[in-house]
Amino acid sequence: MGITARGIGLLGAAVLLLGGGFRFAYPELLLLGAAAGAALTVAVVIAARRPRLVVRRRADPDRVARGEPAAMTLTVRNAGRLRAASLLATDRCGGRMVPVPVLRLRPGADTTVSYDVPTTRRGVVQVGPLRVTRRDPLGLVVLARSYGDSVPVWVHPRIHPLRAVPTGVGRSLDGRVDAVPQGSITFDSLREYVVGDELRRVHWRTSARVGELMVRENVDTSLPRIVVLLDNRAAAHPDRVDGVAESFESACEAAASVLTAAAWEDLPAVLLFVAAPDATGVPGGGGPGGGPARDADVEPAGDVDSDGPLDRLAVVSLTGAGTLASAAARLRRDRRGDTLVVLTGPGAREDLGHVGALRGEYRSVVVGVFGAAEPSPPGAAGLVVVDSADGAAFAAEWDGVRRW
Structure with a gap:
């Protein structure tokens, strides 16, 4: 609860009037001071009265790709029975406030407002809670309360269709990359x-x-397994514009595209990060200069459900912890497949030798480098290197690769 400038002035006037009335024995001053004090008391009582509001919200849809439309529908109902609610309400949508028309909302009535959720940046947009501001008729006291819960809208990286899917050396017994419904022996x-x-x-x-x-x-042990390693270190993506590393955003789009292509082909795939999740469980949530990290944790990535690979790609951010050498050591120790896809930025080109050393464990190793000023030399570290400016260019170059 807060007191407005008008209320502060009236409170000061009440103190002066009461003090002057007592000091000089003027009943008129005492009466005016008491009236001012009574007005403030009534204002506090009116503003403190809590309206009974029921808030429901629905995101349509709650998971979208970057740039796709998403809408939030908010319904506010006055559950009170005695009088209309005279309120000012705003709903928080990411970093902006959306006005909600609830002025003079009658008992039992409701109001609905729909608005677009910004999806221009990858991440999780928190929508809500509804913030209701209540004032007294004289504008002396203002009280703000929150109603309802916040709803997240997951903005995933863009997915670019990939026609080619690496098959490594483990192929089905019939020479095709098809799943066997009943499994092998x-x-x-x-x-x-x-x-x-x-x-x-x-x-x-x-x-x-x-x-x-x-x-x-x-x-079916003959099916190939794809391992996607996303380099989420700040050192690997040094170039930023308005705090956003476009090379990292492009790497996230490439990871989402590869994992989605694998899911469409019913191929098992895993997603891991160079920098491990922090104590909060959010991959890379510590931000640049965060605390020490463990080795990169491997997560299953065979579907796109809740807490799936696309959700983890939506929340992952750059961090200062971890090294590509430690991630390569983990990959060598815990071999998770036969095809390795490494997605990194221009700051990690000098460390690609650690990835090249994994060719003995992974028959197919593909490296995607995003945002590099100059193309990587052909056959760098004996790897298949795809230099791309963004996710769309990566998809085009990926489909043109003839040697896995």
């Missing part, structure tokens, strides 16, 4: 029987022990 796990399962896949010994039919679940 490699055992993976046991699960409960469902109608339609073949009886020849029932594991009778386990079924007799647990009292339920258990079915063997197999995996």
Whole structure:
């Protein structure tokens, strides 16, 4: 609760009038001072009265690619029964405030407002909560309260279609990169029987022990596995415009494109970062100069659901922790696939030798360098290097690669 300039003036006048009335025994001054004090008291009571508002909001959609339209629909209902609510309300949408018309909202009535959510930058746009400001009729006291929760709108990197998908050395037995519905003969796990399962896949010994039919679940080990390493170090992306490193944004778009192409082809893929997630669990959330980081954590990236790879690409930011050498050591120790895609910026071109040393563990190694002033020398470190200005150029160069 705050007092306005008018209220401060009236409070000062009340103190002076009451003091003068007592000092000089003027009943008129005492009466005026008491009236001013009573007006302030009534103003506090009116402003402190909490209206009963029910706030509902819906994002349509709540996950979009950078530059795509997204809208927020906000509904405010007056749940009170006695009198209309005379309020001023604004809704926070990212860094701006959107006015909401709730002036003289009758009991049981509601009002709806829709507005566009800015999606020009990758990240998470927090929308809400609704901020309601209540004043007394004389404008002496103002009180602001928050109603409802905030809703995040996830702005993912743009996805550029890729026609070619690296297949590494592990291919299906028929010479194609197709998933086998029932898996290969490699055992993976046991699960409960469902109608339609073949009886020849029932594991009778386990079924007799647990009292339920258990079915063997197999995996196709011939399918290639793709590992995407995103360099989220501030040193790898030194050039910034208005605080935004366009080379890093392009690398995020390339990572999203590769992972989406792998998902469409039903290929297993993993996403990891050079700088590990910080203590809050947000990858790279520490920002430049953040605290020490562990080795890069590997995350599954076979789908685009909540907390999937696109969500992690939406929240990842640049950090000062981690090195490409430590990430390469982790990749060598925990081999996650046969195709490695490294996406970095111009500041990491001198460190590509650490990536080139992984060719013994990963048969196919592709490096995407974004924002470099000069193209990388052909065959640098024995790698397939794709120099690109942005994500769209990377997709065009990617489809033109003939040697994986």
